[in-house]
Amino acid sequence: MIGYFPTPYPDELLYSVCARYCDWSPYVSSHSGAGELLPDIHQKLDAEFLGTISDDTYRMMTQNCTPSELIMQHTMFPYRARFLPLQRRKLVLHSAFIRKSDVTRQMVRAKTRYYSFEGDKPLYLRYCPVCAKEDRKSYGEAYLHRSHHLYGVDVCPVHKCYLIDSPARRDSKRNIGFVAAETFIQTEVKAIACRNPIEIAVADYITAVLHEDVDMISDTSAGLYLDSRLRGTKYQKADRGMRRNNVLLLNELCEYYQKLPSFRLRTIKQLQTLFCRSVGLMPFEVCLLGLFLGISPAELCSMKMPEKSYVERFDEEVLSLYRQGMACTQIASKMHVSEKSVRFAVRTSMRRPSLPSDKRKAWNKLDWDLIDKELLPKVNAEIQRILSDKERKPIRVSVHRIETQLNITKGRLVKCHRCLSAIRAATETNEQYISRVLDWAITKISADGGTVNLKSLHLITGMSKEAIADALDAVENQGGGAAANT
Numbered sequence: 254m255i256g257y258f259p260t261p262y263p264d265e266l267l268y269s270v271c272a273r274y275c276d277w278s279p280y281v282s283s284h285s286g287a288g289e290l291l292p293d294i295h296q297k298l299d300a301e302f303l304g305t306i307s308d309d310t311y312r313m314m315t316q317n318c319t320p321s322e323l324i325m326q327h328t329m330f331p332y333r334a335r336f337l338p339l340q341r342r343k344l345v346l347h348s349a350f351i352r353k354s355d356v357t358r359q360m361v362r363a364k365t366r367y368y369s370f371e372g373d374k375p376l377y378l379r380y381c382p383v384c385a386k387e388d389r390k391s392y393g394e395a396y397l398h399r400s401h402h403l404y405g406v407d408v409c410p411v412h413k414c415y416l417i418d419s420p421a422r423r424d425s426k427r428n429i430g431f432v433a434a435e436t437f438i439q440t441e442v443k444a445i446a447c448r449n450p451i452e453i454a455v456a457d458y459i460t461a462v463l464h465e466d467v468d469m470i471s472d473t474s475a476g477l478y479l480d481s482r483l484r485g486t487k488y489q490k491a492d493r494g495m496r497r498n499n500v501l502l503l504n505e506l507c508e509y510y511q512k513l514p515s516f517r518l519r520t521i522k523q524l525q526t527l528f529c530r531s532v533g534l535m536p537f538e539v540c541l542l543g544l545f546l547g548i549s550p551a552e553l554c555s556m557k558m559p560e561k562s563y564v565e566r567f568d569e570e571v572l573s574l575y576r577q578g579m580a581c582t583q584i585a586s587k588m589h590v591s592e593k594s595v596r597f598a599v600r601t602s603m604r605r606p607s608l609p610s611d612k613r614k615a616w617n618k619l620d621w622d623l624i625d626k627e628l629l630p631k632v633n634a635e636i637q638r639i640l641s642d643k644e645r646k647p648i649r650v651s652v653h654r655i656e657t658q659l660n661i662t663k664g665r666l667v668k669c670h671r672c673l674s675a676i677r678a679a680t681e682t683n684e685q686y687i688s689r690v691l692d693w694a695i696t697k698i699s700a701d702g703g704t705v706n707l708k709s710l711h712l713i714t715g716m717s718k719e720a721i722a723d724a725l726d727a728v729e730n731q732g733g734g735a736a737a738n739t
């Protein structure tokens with residue numbers, strides 16, 4: 254029967270609280286104390302997560318602290334589980350609440366893969382000599398801090414000095430028993446100040462992440478979030494699809510973290526794992542990428558995705574330029590993207606859902622003659638606008654284009670015979686259209702003071718030089734048009 258249980262100090266590991274209990278009780282050793290605190294004395298302890306504990310211990314622990322506070326403020330849950338998929342995160346938290354051995358098993362499962370990335374370096378209980386000194390002054394004893402046990406962080410975030418490994422292991426591979434900080438922290442240990450700015454920055458960043466609230470509602474994948482934060486940077490090749498510049502990103506990451514001893518990301522394959530769902534198992538690497546990309550710890554922990562996806566925004570921009578009368582080639586050159594992706598965006602944006610059958614029936618009841626008469630002036634005006642526009646590269650008159658420009662539901666104009674006749678009358682043959690484009694191009698080049706030749710015509714129209722030469726020959730043979738004068 255446990256009569257008294259210590260209250261956790263700020264940022265103290267739950268393991269450390271239990272170890273202090275064993276250290277204080279005059280009748281228990283760390284192993285017999287374990288027998289009192291745990292239902293199974295042979296259970297392997299994990300200093301980061303205290304899985305199964307006896308009902309008596311749990312009752313004592315939660316006397317001055319809610320179960321949620323215990324998990325969120327005194328275990329490594331907010332660091333290790335933060336980026337796991339929501340279901341897994343909930344499962345781990347639930348296991349922690351009901352004190353099933355699952356909590357350790359769940360995290361161990363996660364850590365097995367995580368550790369493979371970390372390497373086989375044994376992990377020890379650690380402390381900061383200055384923190385220990387201050388804790389002894391404030392509380393009368395030293396204790397183990399959570400922020401000293403973050404993988405990859407070797408510097409105390411408060412005193413910017415190197416953390417010191419104790420002889421006691423802290424990973425769950427061995428039965429370590431309960432080792433109180435007071436038993437191994439010497440009073441005369443000299444603190445070694447860290448002079449490496451990147452190690453200090455990483456320590457500050459990851460400690461801030463540890464202390465952020467854990468989101469237990471959103472299921473945003475950390476991988477997708479990090480990917481969304483690459484958009485608009487040089488690490489994302491500008492195009493409609495998701496094309497990450499992995500080589501550039503990896504090279505600059507390695508350069509940025511070259512003086513960080515715990516940085517292990519070296520291959521493209523490792524980098525790619527950062528952008529998939531299993532990235533939740535690698536909180537250290539997620540934080541490193543967050544710091545590198547200038548994402549604040551609060552932003553990284555809330556993971557707010559942009560309202561519109563990159564593809565939606567890309568399509569909107571393309572469509573807006575297209576509606577202003579720009580050709581796909583011009584849009585591609587303006588946006589520095591491939592013409593293929595611009596054409597695809599235009600096609601996708603223009604594709605409207607087909608009408609459901611009840612709407613189709615409603616259409617049949619409409620007075621198409623009246624609609625035709627109403628639309629005709631607008632259609633004629635649009636045809637005139639397209640044909641008389643001398644400012645931009647000529648575009649062809651077509652049913653599809655008129656519907657798009659006037660924002661008319663697809664298929665309506667086909668039912669309007671007058672409008673259809675007007676559009677057909679204004680539709681040019683291929684030769685007529687090319688001739689009009691060349692007329693426009695020659696006028697524009699001359700007005701800009703340029704030299705009219707095949708190269709300049711090719712650059713401004715986007716047509717092949719052969720097609721331009723053929724068209725000019727044809728015009729010359731017919732003996733007319735501005736094009737013939739070149």
Ligand SMILES: [Zn+2]
Nearest residue numbers: 381384409412
């Ligand atoms: Zn310290």
